[in-house]
Amino acid sequence: MKHRNEIVLAIEDLTVSFDGFRAVDGLNLYVERDELRAVIGPNGAGKTTVLDLICGKTKATAGSIQFKGIELTTMPEHKIVQAGVGRKFQNPSIYENLTVFENLEISYPRGRGVIGSLMFERTSDVNDRIHEVLEEIFLVDHPNTQAGLLSHGQKQWLEIGMLIIQSPQLLLLDEPVAGMSVSEREKTAELLNRISNGRSVIVIEHDMEFVKRIADNVTVLHQGKLLAEGSMESVQGNPKVIEVYLGH
Ligand SMILES: Nc1ncnc2c1ncn2[C@@H]1O[C@H](COP(=O)(O)OP(=O)(O)O)[C@@H](O)[C@H]1O
Ligand SMILES: [Mg+2]
Incomplete structure (x- = not known):
């Protein structure tokens, strides 16, 4: 090698x-x-x-x-x-009731739990980073889609996005x-x-x-x-x- x-x-x-x-x-x-x-x-x-x-x-x-x-x-x-170190399990573990955008927002490193991170102001830094990740994971057209409604493949991408937003x-x-x-x-x-x-x-x-x-x-x-x-x-x-x- x-x-x-x-x-x-x-x-x-x-x-x-x-x-x-x-x-x-x-x-x-x-x-x-x-x-x-x-x-x-x-x-x-x-x-x-x-x-x-x-x-x-x-x-x-x-x-x-x-x-x-x-x-x-x-x-x-x-x-x-x-x-x-970021780990993705075999089955996607996303928040089905939240939107794609919110799932990424919760995973953004400064967020502390579901409620805490949703109450955070959406600063432009966070927004920009989420949009970057949305582009990367082919979901840029679906920020407001409820995650539970995504296809199986899109759910897998979203979970990968939730990991990469933490920059492992x-x-x-x-x-x-x-x-x-x-x-x-x-x-x-x-x-x-x-x-x-x-x-x-x-x-x-x-x-x-x-x-x-x-x-x-x-x-x-x-x-x-x-x-x-x-x-x-x-x-x-x-x-x-x-x-x-x-x-x-
Ligand atoms: N927590 C555990 N307790 C007992 N046996 C386990 C545990 N986790 C995995 N094993 C056993 O270890 C072996 C390897 O499992 P695993 O790592 O899941 O294999 P793979 O992912 O390559 O299919 C299997 O025989 C499995 O039954
Ligand atoms: Mg296995």
């Missing part, structure tokens, strides 16, 4: 056991700034658990996760968010194009390629065509361990990867 940029995330010997079962087992993973890393592998490989460990939702049994030199394994979840240095996305139409997938690829500039993004994904379009490097997990890593081409041609994953 080419190493050109600073390492933003360094995961070493990371292990988590659930009642003796090692869902993640001695994993090493390094992600650079400006890198979009795809994580693939069969169901149960430990992909989601790795993201849970990075964002502090699950505590490691052993090993370390260093983000810009800060150890995350001993930090509470909200501190990890403050340190600059590391963005973690779990299967962002699941359930999306072909054209929504194409736009999401464009979005992810754009938002990986100036930050690092880790995307778990099963759609290999999609991975090919976005990933700088691909990590393949199997039974909690690193099975292969490198360019999409090298991973696709790897007999071990074909045997446990791509061949099925």
Whole structure:
């Protein structure tokens, strides 16, 4: 793998056991700034658990996760968010009863909870930033649409927008194009390629065509361990990867 940029995330010997079962087992993973890393592998490989460990939702049994030199394994979840890590779960968690604009406004870093941030004056700084994000996530024509009325794909974009408005240095996305139409997938690829500039993004994904379009490097997990890593081409041609994953 080419190493050109600073390492933003360094995961070493990371292990988590659930009642003796090692869902993640001695994993090493390094992600650079400006890198979009795809994580693939069969169901149960430990992909989601790795993201849970990075964002502090699950505590490691052993090993370390260093983000810009800060150890995350001993930090509470909200501190990890403050340190600059944004996490998107598989199902969009947006406020369905609020408008698109209001969802972004609530997520703007100075907001403190739903009521507090809605009572804030809409300063032009906040407005400008929200409009920038609306453009980025293809929702510039829908600021006043109730979020619950958006298509599934638009909801996923809105949630990505709610993360990027916080300017995270590391963005973690779990299967962002699941359930999306072909054209929504194409736009999401464009979005992810754009938002990986100036930050690092880790995307778990099963759609290999999609991975090919976005990933700088691909990590393949199997039974909690690193099975292969490198360019999409090298991973696709790897007999071990074909045997446990791509061949099925
Ligand atoms: N909180 C938990 N308690 C017990 N087992 C878990 C927990 N979270 C995940 N697992 C198990 O760890 C394995 C990896 O799960 P997961 O990370 O969700 O896989 P993937 O996202 O690659 O499909 C699975 O066997 C799953 O059942
Ligand atoms: Mg998963």
